[in-house]
Structure formats: C-alpha cells, structure tokens
Amino acid sequence: MVSTAAVAIGAIAELTLDPNLKYNVLLPISIVMILTGLIRNYVMVLIRPNIPVMPRVKITEQQYINKGQILLQNGAVLTPDGFKMRKELMAKLLGEAQFVAVKQNNNAITNDAADQGATQQQKPENPLSDPNASDAMMSMAKGNLANYIPQTLIMWWVNHFFAGFVLMKLPFPLTVRFKEMLQSGVMTNDLDARWASSISWYFISMFGMNPLFNLILNDATLQSDVSGISNDPTMGMPGAAGGINPEQTMRELSNDITIAPYENGYEGLEEKILKIYS
Template identity: 35%
Template sequence: MAEDLVLDTAIRDWVLIPLTVVMILIGILRYFVSKLMQSQQTPDAKIVKEGQVVVRARNLRAGANFIPAKSFRARRAYFSNEENGLLHVPKGQDQNPQAQMFSDPNMAMDMMKKNLSMIIPQTLTFAWVNFFFSGFVAAKIPFPLTQRFRSMLQNGIDLSTVDVSYVSSRSWYFLNLFGLRGLFSLILGEENAMDDTQRMMQMGGLGFDPTKNLSAEKDGLDIIQHEWALPKFEQRAEAVLKKLVS
C-alpha cells in the first residue's frame, strides 16, 4: 500500500522554489547568450527566391478551382514544366542540407554555438541539482496517477511504497526542463520560446532543404484535379434567388 508523506515547508522554500527560479533564469540567460553568439548572416538570394516560388505554388493550389481550367493548366505548366519550370529541380543540382552545412563555415559555427548554449548550461545545472538536491521529495501532484509514471516522477527515489503522485527533486528538474515553454513564450515571445525538446531534435545538423519543398509542391500541382467552382456557385446562387422569390 502506498504511503502518504507530509512534505516539509523547508523543502518547498529551499528546494522546490529555488530550483524552479534557477531553471527560469537559466532559460532566459541562455536565450540572450545565444542571441549574442549568433552571427549576422545575409540571406541567400537563391533560398529566398525558392521560398517565394513555393508560396506562389501553394496559392495556386489553394485557388485552383476559382480560375478557368485553361488558365490553371497554363500556370501549372509554368511551375512544373520538366524543362524550365520554376519548381523543377534538375538532377545533380539538389544539395544535401548536411553537406551544405559543412560547406558553409558560418552555418556550422552557428549550429555548434546553439548546441553548446544548450548542452553546457544544462550539464552544469543537472550536476548542481544532483549534488545538492538529490533524494528530496519536492512536490505532490494533486491527482492520482498510474504506476507507469513512477519512473518519470520519482527519479532518484527507490521506494516502491511511496505514492506515484509524489515528485522527486530530480524529476522536478526534468519537468521544468521540458515544460517551461509556455512561461518562456510569455517572457520572451512565442517565436523565442523554443523548448529543449525541439533543440535536441535540431542537434543532428539537418537544416532547411528547399529542394524538398520544391519537389513536394511540384508533386502537389501534378496530382491536383481541377474542378471549376464558379459555375456551381452561379447555380447555387440562382437556386437561392428562386427560393427567395417564391
């Protein structure tokens, strides 16, 4: 049977609150440090041009049924022609984004700076938490949980008799590490509130690949079936007018 614990207020004042405040301050400090370390890069004209082409192709797909079939076929050929279409990527010209990263030293340096700005603070913070706060039961979740959450919420506590809703100090660190996105969005703005899960997904060095977007939009235009919506709209309008008159 799971035991109910009485949490000391000193643990709240000297473990739970300081750990949360330190995690928030480290997240804010890491954001400003990464901004200072980020090098100013001029946008690549080729990437900007390809991005605009993708946006125009998406607008064409979205409004395809509101233009005549002849006009749609002409625009689709303009974008997806195999010889000189804007969305056509000749073989041999597509570049692997990882190879592009290694060919551009500035991109590789920025990627390394972003990874270091994430790894170093979190390593030091985890060592600090593991040394000073390991073994504390810091909080209790106000609703019951199943046994599957024990390994996630009670990291560092090897007591199977403790209720699952109790959270250890080490688990509280990980919950703050991956769950402060909403607070950072209020403090730093939505675009600057990237959490550590997304940063870890980007640590592989895979950047933006415009050739994949061009190929995807080309395939989307090739398979779309044109069905002009304006004649049906006129018929529906006439039917509504007849009902109103009658």
C-alpha cells in the same frame, strides 16, 4: 490527509517536512530554472544565424514552385479565363523546369545565375557540402547545445546540492515503479512514491515550463525558439536543405496543374451575400 492509495501500499503516510525546505530548495530550483530558460532564449536569439543567404536562382525556383501551389490551392477566386491563362502558363513553365537553379543533366546554369555559377556547379545532393545546409545544421547544433548544456548543468547542480532528502509531496499517487526515479537519493524501501525528491521537481518543472515561457515571452519574434527543437529545423529554410529534387517537384506540380479542374468560387455569389446581410 492520508489517502487511500498510501494506505494500500502500506506506507506510513504522513511525514512532516521542514517548512524551510520550500524556501531553501523548492524556490531556488524554480527560480533558477525560469532564469535559465530566459537566458537560453535570449542566447538563442543572439546566436541565431542572419537571414539565410540564398542565391537568386534558388529563390526564383522556390517562388515558382510556391506560385504553382498557390494557383492549385486558391484558383477558385480567379475568373475562368484568368485561371485558364495562369494554368497554361504555369504548366508550361514548370513542365519545362525553366527556373530550376541547378540543372540536372547538362550542369548548365540558367542565365540568371552567371554570377553564382562557380559555387553552384555541383548538384546539391550532399547536404553537407552545401553552405546553406551546413549553416542550417550549425544553427540546429547550436540550438541543441543551448538546450542540453543548461539542462545537464542544472541536473548536476540539483543532484549535487539537493540530493538525499524528500522535498515535497506530489498531489497525485504514482505507482511503485516511479519510486526509483523520484526518490533516487532516499534510502527508504517502503515510502510512498508520492514523496518526491528535488530531482523529480526538476523533471516536473522541466516539462511544464513551456506554457510559462509562452506567457512570459509573449513576443512573436522570440516565441519560435521557446517551443523547442522539434519544429525548428524544418521551419527554418523550406526546401533549401536539398533533400528534394526541385526539378522533380516542378514536373509533378506541372502535371497537377495541367489536370486541375476549375472550380468557380463566385457561383451563387449574389445569394450568399444577400444571405449574409439579410
């Protein structure tokens, strides 16, 4: 059992650990971590903001931009005439920026927006003043809190109750540099870094929990929250945060559409189909 790495460091390699450690420390920590993860997930579902409220003009603007992009991407399925017609129409509409929710120069609101006019007067330059953006930021902050509070609590709990002894042996050797982190409460100078204390089990399981949660909560509605904070805020509301100037986007898109060549997706279709079914 004595590995060569341990010998090289010069530690007395084999310790006998109390088997009760497994049942009284290792299992409780793991169970608590899994349960906290589950609870956090459901809490996130509960505090998730309702469907983000967007004024109709904003949605129109978003959808016209999307429409232009889709035309660029999937234009090949159209007939040449159809593509040309759509291309001209979209280039014109986007070029005039007719459906921009908040006009840049004259602050005029498009006729759709008469009812929303009062709230939409200012330019959405400052994301803090936009109610939607602040909503998104609130939910982001809540998500962060829901992540950090239990982490801090568990870390405190582990450090307080399970410190000062070696819990387990890692199956892989580590360099001496990890010693300080892994054996924080253990006062031995030349114990091999493979012997780890409970806080290191906490860290290992913290990083490894994601796949487990994916298996446990294999539910499309819940999954997005488990994967973490990193991709959440950007996915939530496309373009609503007011970072990009929609009018600019539209004009650029219009230019792109104007010069977009038509590729025929139906060329040689007969041969392809024959090849598939022959």
